[in-house]
Amino acid sequence: MRKKLWIYLALLVVIPGLIFTVSCAKKVTQAEPSAEETAVEPEVDTAARIAEEQAAQEEAAQQWEMAVEEDIEEQRQAEDAAKEAEMQQDMAAAKQMFENEDIYFDFDSSALEMMATEVLKRKADWLFETADASIIIEGHCDARGTEAYNIALGDRRAESAKAFLVDIGVDESRLTSISYGEERPVDPVANAEAWAKNRRVHFVIE
Template sequence: MRKNSWMCLALLLVIPTLLFNISCSCGKKTVISEPSLIQGADDEAARLDAENAQKEALAKEAELARRRAIEEQRLQEQLAEEEAAGRKIMAARSLFEKEDIHFEFDKSTLMPSEQEILRRKAQWLRNNTDAKVIIEGHCDERGTNEYNLALGDRRSESAKAFLVDLGIATSRLTTVSYGEERPLDPAHNEEAWAKNRRASFIVE
């Protein structure tokens, strides 16, 4: 392609020269040989021009590629940033959902350590104003399942009341008591019971 265009360029220069020579050949025979010299010089210039153009094109192309690469890198960095931010959001949400609060046997009062967790949850709820949350109240297997249904209700309600006190709208918080029906740890020992006496939080 490039060779062809070079040839075209050369012909464009050569044909008018020839025409000019023919038109004045009758009067100036001595200069007949000259056009051939000029023609040779013209050819050289055209070749150089073409070479330059080619170089220029190549340089332009390189520049474009460079810009593209920079742009791409910028986008990728942005994406990574966004992803990291997204991960952070997800991580915050996952922590919100994973972190249960715990209770003493037959109690629905919030221990200071659990109040601390609830304060963090309130912060998350403030940062995520669209989020609606289900608070589940659970008990350990000991005792009567009927009484435990009511105890689970009290546990989820006291967690809810605490969050409402911290300014979270009641309409964003729903409670469900599962009593002793959904233990986290099915074992029958104090360690399992302590895990199972909990309120857990699910983002709707």
């Protein structure tokens, strides 16, 4: 009984091991690095098959590639351009989103709330993607309270946003903080709604 169990266990380890090595070897030849390597183990067979088919197709294509060389080149350029535009659009959108999305605070508080940390994580993602960008973190307050204290409070708000980003791994040298206190409200109306909008940290890409 016990021996049998051991054999099964051994098989359980060995067989997937074998399968794994096989599929890996094939994949390398395909030169198609996949991020899902480990995740697709159970579908190794189909993946391998598709890869083989692709290889065959490529072989066939090579036979008449000379004839259509120029066409493809044009097409590629057009595609690239489109992609570029699309990417730029995406980037601009991301950038815009980055600059438009503020984080908000409670009255007389510089503590980051859940919502704010979510937003800050997105900011960090964008900063990782856009490695060359530096940003200014602006701390703002609502009109309530007094001027000087609010500049200090805005400074704290900007600092706490900055500290969070640095903690996530954003290089500190890319971040500059500045406090405007209550000097630059987005909504100068004196009501709770406007005050809530004004108690914010705003991000500007340099």
